[in-house]
Amino acid sequence: MAQNPQNRHSPSIPRDAQIEKEVENTLKGMTLDDKVGQMLQLDLGQLGRQTFAMKGGRLEMGWSIDSLKLDSTIARYRVGSILNVPGTALTLGEFQKAVPVMQDISMRNLGIPTIYGLDQNHGASYVQGATIFPQPIALAATFNPSLATVMGQICAYESRAADCPWVFNPTLDLGRDPRWSRIWESYGEDPLLESEMARALVRGYQGDDPNHLGKYNVAVSVKHYFGYGAPFSGKDRTPAYISEPMLRQKYFEPFKAAIEAGALTVMVNSASINGVPVHASHRFLTEWLKEDLNWDGMILTDWADIDNLYTREKVAKDKKDAIRIAINAGIDMSMDPYSTDFCVLLKELVEEGAVSMERIDDAVRRILRVKYRLGLFDMPDSNPDDYPLFACDSFAMKSLDAALEAEILLKNNGILPLKEGTRILLAGPNANSMRCLNGGWTYTWQGSNTEDIARHYNTIYEAMCNRFGKDNVILEQGVTYRESGSYDAENTPDIERAVAAAAEADVIVACIGENSYCETPGNLTDLWLSQNQRDLVKALAATGKPVVLILNEGRPRLVTDIEPLAGAVVDILLPGNYGADALAMLLAGDANFSGKLPCTYPKEINSLINYDYKVSEQTSTMAGAYDYDAKVTQMWPFGFGLSYTAFEYSDLRIDKAEFAPGDFITLSVNVRNTGRMAGKESVLFYSSDLVASIVPDCRRLCSFEKVSLEPGESRTVKATIPVSSLAFVGADGKWVLEKGDFVFTCGGMSVPATCTADKKWDSPNILD
Ligand code: BGC
Numbered sequence: 029m030a031q032n033p034q035n036r037h038s039p040s041i042p043r044d045a046q047i048e049k050e051v052e053n054t055l056k057g058m059t060l061d062d063k064v065g066q067m068l069q070l071d072l073g074q075l076g077r078q079t080f081a082m083k084g085g086r087l088e089m090g091w092s093i094d095s096l097k098l099d100s101t102i103a104r105y106r107v108g109s110i111l112n113v114p115g116t117a118l119t120l121g122e123f124q125k126a127v128p129v130m131q132d133i134s135m136r137n138l139g140i141p142t143i144y145g146l147d148q149n150h151g152a153s154y155v156q157g158a159t160i161f162p163q164p165i166a167l168a169a170t171f172n173p174s175l176a177t178v179m180g181q182i183c184a185y186e187s188r189a190a191d192c193p194w195v196f197n198p199t200l201d202l203g204r205d206p207r208w209s210r211i212w213e214s215y216g217e218d219p220l221l222e223s224e225m226a227r228a229l230v231r232g233y234q235g236d237d238p239n240h241l242g243k244y245n246v247a248v249s250v251k252h253y254f255g256y257g258a259p260f261s262g263k264d265r266t267p268a269y270i271s272e273p274m275l276r277q278k279y280f281e282p283f284k285a286a287i288e289a290g291a292l293t294v295m296v297n298s299a300s301i302n303g304v305p306v307h308a309s310h311r312f313l314t315e316w317l318k319e320d321l322n323w324d325g326m327i328l329t330d331w332a333d334i335d336n337l338y339t340r341e342k343v344a345k346d347k348k349d350a351i352r353i354a355i356n357a358g359i360d361m362s363m364d365p366y367s368t369d370f371c372v373l374l375k376e377l378v379e380e381g382a383v384s385m386e387r388i389d390d391a392v393r394r395i396l397r398v399k400y401r402l403g404l405f406d407m408p409d410s411n412p413d414d415y416p417l418f419a420c421d422s423f424a425m426k427s428l429d430a431a432l433e434a435e436i437l438l439k440n441n442g443i444l445p446l447k448e449g450t451r452i453l454l455a456g457p458n459a460n461s462m463r464c465l466n467g468g469w470t471y472t473w474q475g476s477n478t479e480d481i482a483r484h485y486n487t488i489y490e491a492m493c494n495r496f497g498k499d500n501v502i503l504e505q506g507v508t509y510r511e512s513g514s515y516d517a518e519n520t521p522d523i524e525r526a527v528a529a530a531a532e533a534d535v536i537v538a539c540i541g542e543n544s545y546c547e548t549p550g551n552l553t554d555l556w557l558s559q560n561q562r563d564l565v566k567a568l569a570a571t572g573k574p575v576v577l578i579l580n581e582g583r584p585r586l587v588t589d590i591e592p593l594a595g596a597v598v599d600i601l602l603p604g605n606y607g608a609d610a611l612a613m614l615l616a617g618d619a620n621f622s623g624k625l626p627c628t629y630p631k632e633i634n635s636l637i638n639y640d641y642k643v644s645e646q647t648s649t650m651a652g653a654y655d656y657d658a659k660v661t662q663m664w665p666f667g668f669g670l671s672y673t674a675f676e677y678s679d680l681r682i683d684k685a686e687f688a689p690g691d692f693i694t695l696s697v698n699v700r701n702t703g704r705m706a707g708k709e710s711v712l713f714y715s716s717d718l719v720a721s722i723v724p725d726c727r728r729l730c731s732f733e734k735v736s737l738e739p740g741e742s743r744t745v746k747a748t749i750p751v752s753s754l755a756f757v758g759a760d761g762k763w764v765l766e767k768g769d770f771v772f773t774c775g776g777m778s779v780p781a782t783c784t785a786d787k788k789w790d791s792p793n794i795l796d
Contacts, residue, residue, distance in 0.1 A: 037793060040287045040323040044239040047400045051393050054140065060385075062138065063392045064374040065106025067355075069145070069328065071365035073114040075101060076126070091118065093126040095133070102130065103137040105368045108395055109361060111145045111196075117154045117471040117481065120190055124412050127191035131408040140396070141404035145194035145249065149213060149469035150604055151179065151427065152186035156471065156481055159186060159423040163467050163602035164199060164225075165582065166434035168215035168626035169669070171710035172734045173228035175430045180232020182423045184246040189415035193241075193402050196249045196295055198229040200282040203583075203627055204638050207262030209550030212467055212582035212602055214257065216626025217638045217666060219278045220729045223285035226250065230289035238290030241402050243414055249328055250286040251295035253306065253317065255279045264548045265298045273722065273757035275301065276792070280316065284793065287321050292398050296359070298330045305341045307333050313358030320792050326360045326394040334362050334370070348373045352382050360391035424606065431603040431610035433708065436623035437670040443574050443595040445617025445672065446535060452492060453502045453533035455526045455568060456540040456561065457509045457518065458580040460489040464509075467582050467602035468546025474515065475544030482605055488539050488578070491608035495616050504529035506564045507540075515545035516552070521560045523567045530571040537615070538565050538594075541581035550582075555633055557585040569593035578611065584629040588663060599625070617672060622708035622734070624669035631663040639666035640725040667712050667729075673703030673739065677775025685780075689765050689787035691751045697774045699735060700742035710734045711745045711774065715754055718769045722759050727773065730754070751783070752794050763789040 058066075075097045079090040091114045101107055110130055118126070127144055134142040150167075152158035161167065161179045180198075187195055200222055203211035215225040235245040255275060258268040270279065283294070294317065297306040306312055313327055337343050337350035344350035351373050354362070364370045377383040399405060417423065437444070446452065458464040462485055463478040471481045486494065492501045506526030510517040530536055540561045556562070569575050569590075579587065579599040591597060598621075600611055613619045630636050637645060637660045649657045676699070683694040695713050711734070714727040731747030755765040765787045771778050 037320060037322040040321050041238045041290050041325070043324070047239060047397065050400055050405070051396045054396050055389060055392060058392065060375055060378060060388070061371070062106045063388050064371045064378070066108035066140065066392050066395050067361050067374065068105065068107050068368065068370050069109035069111055069361055069363045070101060070107055070368070071112045072110050073112060074366060075110065075130070076114055091122065093129045095129065098130060098133045101368060102133050102142065105371045106138055107142070107368070108140070109143045109145065111363060112365070113146065113154050115472065116477050117156045119156045120418060123155065123190035123192065128409045135408055141399055141408040143194050143399055143402070143404065144192050145196055146187065146192050147469055148183050148187055148195040148197055149199070151183050152190065153470050155186060155190045157419050159419055159427055160466065160470065160482070160605040161427045162431050162434045162604045162607060163212050163582070164214050165203065165212040165216065165626060166601040166603050167430060168221060168225060169436055169601060169623040170430060170433035170734070171221070171624055171732055172433055173224045175433060176225050176228040177232035178426050179430065180229045181244070182426060184233045185244045185415065186418055187246050188244060188410050189412070189418045191410045192246070193404065194247045194249065194293070195233060196251060197233070198226060198248065198250060198286070199252070200226050200250050200286060201252055201254070201257035202279055202282065203257050205258055205262060206584045206627065206630055206636060207552065207555055208257055208259060208583070209264050209545060209547060209552070210257065211627065213469070217628065218626070218640070218729050219281040221626060221732070222282040226282045226286040227289040230286050230291050234290055234292065238292060239401050243407070243410060247292040247398055247402055248286070249293040249295045250283060250291045252297040252330055253283050253294045254297055254312070255301045255306070256297035256299060259299065263551045267300045267303070270301055272761040273759065276761060277757040284321060287317070287323050287325070291325065292401060293326045293328055295328045295330055296333065298333050298336065300341060305337055305343055307359060308337055308341075308343050308353045308357050310357045316792070318358060324394065324397060326398050327358055328361045329354065329359055329363045331363055332365060334359070334364060348377065352377050355383050355387060355391065360394045427604060428606040428610055431607045432613065432619050434601065434603055434623050435607070435610060435614055435621060436599045436601070436625060437596070437621035438599055438664050438668065439591070439594065439597040440670055441595045443535065443576060444615060446496070446615050449500065450496065451500050451502070451532060451534045452496060453504060453526070453530050453536045454489050454492060454539060455504060455506045455536060455564060456538045456578070457505060457507045457543070458488065458539040458541050458578070459505055460487045460503060461509075462487055462605070463544045464541065464580050465602065465607045466604055467544045468550065470544065474546050474549060478544065485605040486608045488608040488611060491612040492537070495612035502529050502532055507560045509543040515543045515550060516558065518558060518560050521564065523564050526564060527567050527571060530568055530573050533573060535574050535576060536568045536571070537576045537578060538568060539578040539580060540565065541579050542585065545582070555586050555630070557587050562587070562590050565590040565593060584627060586630060586633065588631050591663065620672050620705055620707040621669065622671060622710070624667050624710050625664055626666070628662050628666045629664040631661040635661045637662065640728050642723045643726045644723050646726065671707045671709070673701055673705040673707040675707070675709045675737070676700045676702045677777060680772070680774050680777040680779050682772055682779050682781050686782050686784050687751050688783065688785045689751055692748055693751060693781070694746055694748045695731070695772055695774065696744050696746045697777070698742055698744050699737065699775070701737035701739055704739050706736070706738050708734055708736045713747045714773045716771045716773070717754065717756065717766070718771060720756060720766055720768070721764070722756070724756070730772070754783070755787075755789070755794060763794050
């Protein structure tokens with residue numbers, strides 16, 4: 029919806045006059061061929077060749093850029109951007125050699141630098157040797173946005189060291205359906221948590237001035253705009269059906285937060301919403317993003333998604349038709365990895381009048397603006413000498429800190445921390461694997477080469493040996509993954525061996541979950557954890573030895589039948605290269621748990637709810653003959669996580685019993701560490717609108733803060749929030765705050781307050 033000028037969002041990024049002048053000057057000198065070429069992004073793998081060299085009697089395979097191929101693509105088609113790695117992460121040296129060759133050809137032939145982009149999901153994960161962090165879902169479990177900023181800074185530094193100025197991150201798809209294979213790539217199910225993480229990450233990656241990124245910053249591409257995380261079938265890249273209020277109020281919010289924080293580019297959801305492929309939606313791309321947010325950044329397709337408009341979505345008759353639809357909808361750059369047809373067909377469309385020159389100029393301005401903002405015209409390549417801290421110990425320590433705050437204690441009957449000298453049987457397929465700790469987008473798309481590239485980091489087995497002594501740790505896995513073929517393939521189990529080994533142990537630590545996967549290859553047919561793994565836990569528990577379950581998984585797989593058999597449960601999600609070290613420290617009590625679930629952990633397949641389910645999803649039996657009750661179940665709720673210490677909450681207060689739109693309210697609560705160990709606690713405040721004109725959410729997270737408390741220490745935690753943040757999107761798609769009663773909850777307490785007036789916002793976004 030285009031707005032009245034008085035309702036306009038102030039520019040998301042203030043314009044820099046000098047940059048705008050340079051953009052116009054460059055644009056003036058460009059031919060139509062130059063312009064359509066700028067709008068294409070090709071895959072790096074297409075531009076090089078395999079190399080072979082004998083080293084120390086061993087044949088070593090490598091990869092090198094091919095100047096002839098660059099001439100026939102970048103130079104000939106005036107291509108504006110390159111992405112990806114040729115299969116596996118390159119070394120720093122390989123990047124530093126390849127990217128300048130591309131830049132050189134681009135500068136010499138086009139006078140415009142190329143922009144090279146990579147998926148760096150949890151640190152610079154496509155650069156061998158870089159500092160790998162916990163995956164986004166684990167970072168979300170920290171409820172600590174400052175860790176996200178640090179990850180963004182380190183990832184930016186190490187990406188820039190590899191001469192890559194652009195990352196396809198952060199991923200802001202709300203993970204609201206546990207069946208989906210990409211839940212772990214983003215920051216959980218809640219829009220506020222994800223928005224806070226988004227702001228923190230954009231700051232970390234891009235720095236404080238989106239017009240002038242420094243040599244330690246990279247441009248982000250927030251993705252996948254939007255509604256990608258809610259496929260009706262649960263399968264990747266399939267249609268979503270999302271109501272207008274849900275779209276605006278939940279799925280759009282993290283993207284809006286990122287854009288307001290200065291995000292320079294956006295990548296689009298591959299699939300469709302309510303029947304409209306997002307790549308074909310003028311409403312979502314041009315109106316909601318560019319016009320309503322007054323945003324002058326650049327929109328990039330996802331992988332070959334213009335093709336998908338005719339090959340899969342069937343809204344276009346052929347490629348040319350698909351290009352016409354997508355560019356007119358608002359796409360600025362096409363990730364068309366393997367083909368230059370885009371340039372030829374788009375040029376024809378312009379010549380035929382099916383795409384206006386004005387639209388092309390707008391797209392090219394946006395592309396050039398990003399390149400100027402990155403300073404690439406002045407300095408197309410990084411200077412390798414500027415990055416002496418690449419993979420330094422202090423970066424690694426930050427990753428360890430993040431992993432320590434990410435791992436979640438879900439159950440503990442007193443068995444943890446494990447005592448010194450305890451003899452431990454480590455079982456399960458995740459007990460000795462770097463691949464499982466890291467998940468997909470690690471060194472390769474599916475994460476399948478991690479065992480080799482990350483071999484000098486510690487698996488859970490190695491970390492446990494280091495911490496508890498090799499003599500005290502027995503490894504007998506019982507179930508193992510088959511490391512080729514489908515991610516979920518397992519070898520024939522040998523459960524008896526693991527059971528026999530339990531005789532030698534005081535405690536069994538069963539490391540179960542998933543092997544790495546990503547996108548469509550990670551689709552699943554059954555949310556239950558594999559039968560072999562559940563059989564293993566049942567057989568181990570039958571020995572009578574206490575069992576600790578370590579869940580190492582990208583999405584919450586159902587463990588309802590084996591949870592009662594465990595004395596303790598820890599969900600480490602995907603904690604990265606230092607995740608096992610963190611786990612050993614936490615299990616030993618050297619550090620305290622403070623992670624909390626960023627997604628609801630389901631208990632049954634027919635109750636895949638989120639924490640903010642509609643009130644009518646849970647009702648009690650009504651009077652009379654018939655039972656119309658409804659129940660929601662969950663194994664562990666959103667925001668749940670235990671600690672080795674205890675936090676006592678008291679005195680929840682609100683500063684105003686009545687409030688009006690335009691006000692701010694302050695909630696406060698006392699939190700005291702009543703245990704014997706120092707600990708961190710994420711204090712979560714929720715609001716509930718008791719009666720509304722559409723069925724209200726049962727509750728919404730309205731603020732959170734993580735505090736650190738010594739034993740006996742107490743703190744008053746305050747949350748000041750604008751009353752406008754209590755508004756919801758009504759049936760007409762507009763934000764509204766209605767008078768009536770609210771309840772605020774925190775730490776098991778609640779406090780009421782009343783809104784005294786109605787307010788409806790005419791603009792699509794709340795601007796005050
Ligand atoms: C994924 C994106 C990714 C792109 C480039 C696509 O398949 O959906 O998340 O950024 O590939 O690698």
